[in-house]
Amino acid sequence: MKWLTVLALKLALLMISLGARAELTIEITQGMDNPTAIAVVPFAWQGPGSAPTDIASVIDGDLNRSGQFLPVSRSDMLGLPSVQSEVYYRDWRAIDTEYLVIGRVSVAGQMRIEYELFDVLRQSKVHAGVVTGAVSEARMLAHQVSDAIYEKLTGIRGAFATRLLYVSVTRVPGGNDYFRLTLADSDGARPIVLLESREPVMAPTWSPDGRQIAYVSFESSRPAIYRQDLATGQREQLTNFKGLNSSPSWSPDGNTMAMVLSKDGSPDIYLMNLASKRLTRITHHYAIDTEPAWMPDGKSLLFTSDRGGRPQIYRYNLASGNTERVTFEGTYNARARVAQDGRNVVMVHQQNGSFHIALLDLVSDRLHVLTATELDESPSIAPNGSMVLYATKYAEQGILAAVSVDGGVKFRLPAREGDVREPAWSPYMGR
């Protein structure tokens, strides 16, 4: 009888950890009016047995998600060339294809993907490339091919070979919810649970080299900031002060962590030297000062403060120690994140009672509201500045969604189970 109980418990745990995956799916809700038609022909598999990963379909998904491309359906293809000599441009012109991608995959210890990109109208080869890596990283290799194709055709570096952190929650009404910190590819594939807890997990963020992460966990029944090395799994508790320990944010040089502590009274922004652990307090106000975000040059930080009565974005200059208000439009602007260009700032902006994601251009000083749903929050900008990932509510479920910085492309990434929130888009993972 007892072993039955144990078995039932184990099964329950197994089901929880299966649910823990919170795998994301992709639903494109709005693309560009005239997306470029591109055909990614299934890559020829030159290894034993059948191909372990459908490389072309990963590339299809990436290009489709960008909203700028419309992949040609395989069933419409009149031929399936894998080498240049098999390419007949008229077959592709006949189905209105503008660009064509072909390739070959082989494995000799490592996986090797060779590919070519053709301009169908000009009847010319635009680009040829090779990527190699571990077989287990096949999907990441495919994303690297997508990055190269995207850059050749748009002039903008691709951000498909990147990763996401997010928090997912399984509700337990009347009890403690399950909180999970998950790492996944930029398309939501290959989710890995990094931390599972019955206490809240919040504010995941990346080190500038993409090798470490930091987050807030309540696992000790109080909030504390932790950092974790992704390769070794090694974890370090950075803070455990009385009161708030929140909003960790790495400086662009990786040496300093900005954070919010309320140990001296009200929530203020502090900088921690990660080598010496020495703290420097940079805001001194009785109001709420929170959500620090570094400018890419590391010379100033944006933060949220309600010192003016309502939450607005302010900028603190490290050299002068001066603080200036940045946002003036609307009664609620909070949680800024800055694009790598140092010009576009995304934030949560309240309009007519609803919370949307807005983009502020620091040069023109113009604010553009990017989303139309009601409870949008936690914007995170892609390392190439093209897309903004954020959290919203859809059908009473917390989901991730994305919008292009021009507002033209939108897609949702609902989880199969549970609420998903607080996405953090990684920096480039090396080239």
Next chain:
Amino acid sequence: MKHLPVAGKFITVLFTAAFLVACSGSDTKKEDEAAAAAAAAAASAAAARAAQEAADRQQSLDDAAAAVGNVFYFDFDSSNLRSDAIEALNAHIAALQGTDRSVRLEGHTDERGTREYNIALGERRANSVRDYMVANGIATHRIESVSYGEERPVAYGSGESNWSQNRRVELK
């Protein structure tokens, strides 16, 4: 006030002992001892009754505190104590005053607004409850404030009927 009945009983015991001594002069020492023992027994019974009465009083204060619940609600984006919260809080303060118990105040918000701002707002709410308790005689070191922001909702849905249940401080 509360010492009077005890003192009264003592006087009764003393009179009884004196009467016993006066009545039988023969074995005075023995009777003195008996009288002292009786007095001591009566005194400890009285002390036990007093302790029981104090425990009963504390129990009734605890019952009163339990009856008003341990959750205090707040208006949107506000950390001001509402009159219903103050009334409930007074019952808890009365119950805490006769003890050295420690409490934990957990601050919560509804889902609107950013998570980090809400964590700060939840702390503000917990601290406004703490400040009221301190102002009414509960020592600061007995109170711990922790904010969960919007991370631990009681009601999962949207809309004011759910939100109003989530904007709260829980006393534990």
